Amino acid sequence: MAPNSDEETDLLHVGLIMDGNGRWAADRGLPRVAGHRRGMEAVREAVRTAPELGVGYLTVYSFSSENWARPDDEVAALFGLLRVFVQSDLADLHERNVKIRVIGSPEGVPDDICQLLDQAEELTRNNTGLCFNVAFNYGGRDEIARAVGRMLADGPVAPDEVTPERIGRYLDTAGLPDPDLIIRTSGESRLSNFLLWQSAYSELVFLPVYWPEFDRAAFASAIEEFRRRKRRYGGLSASLRV
Secondary structure, three states, X not given: OOXXXXXXXXXXXXXXXXXXXXXXXXXXOOOHHHHHHXXXXXXXXXXXXXXXXXXXXXXEEEEEOOHHHOOHHHHHHHHHHHXXXXXXXXXXXXXXXXXXXXXXXXXXXXXXXXHHHHHHHHXXXXXXXXXXXEEEEEOHHHHHHHHHHXXXXXXXXXXXXXXXXXXXXXXXXXXXXXXXXXXXXXXXXOOXXXXXXXXXXXXXXXXXXXXXXXXXXXXXXXXXXXXXXXXXXXOOOHHHOO
């Protein structure tokens, strides 16, 4: 549900489309995997910075359902980096009270990756700090299709019972607030199948920096832009009401 006030600028949930790793590397004459490796440092920085900027929920687009179309060696490298991230950072994230949640489909994902992600969720399940959501093997359209499938599997549903609220209970993000702000790096201006349902009223900020260059200053600038906007949710601002 949208807040009732058009003056509402509270920032609870931020989504990050982490784009530009490969181009960052290419500009420097480096292999694409070097960009992904540097991008992992930017992820660490974002997770550290988010609570300091008042963000309670952070969702990162780590591997999309379309990324399988990339070269096999690049996909393998991305999986390898995820393994390193979980194995090296999980204890620190847990120590800092971060709660990890994974959204997306396990279909086609190597068993050891699924086990690592399950381990991360289980270890941090009761943490009460930043909720760090990892969209892995995730696509917005696929999520909606899977949600409808789960809803129908629960039993017959009359047409007038198919409501946004009901479908929302079957989404991967059930129980999470919708993102207030979605940030995409690299200068591209599209959602690329990220949180399509949840972003109906999200503010979108597109930054001209590549993801490996995303730092506290870039994060803060996107939030400053968010706070300058008036969120009307289809209504009128107070100054325009008669």
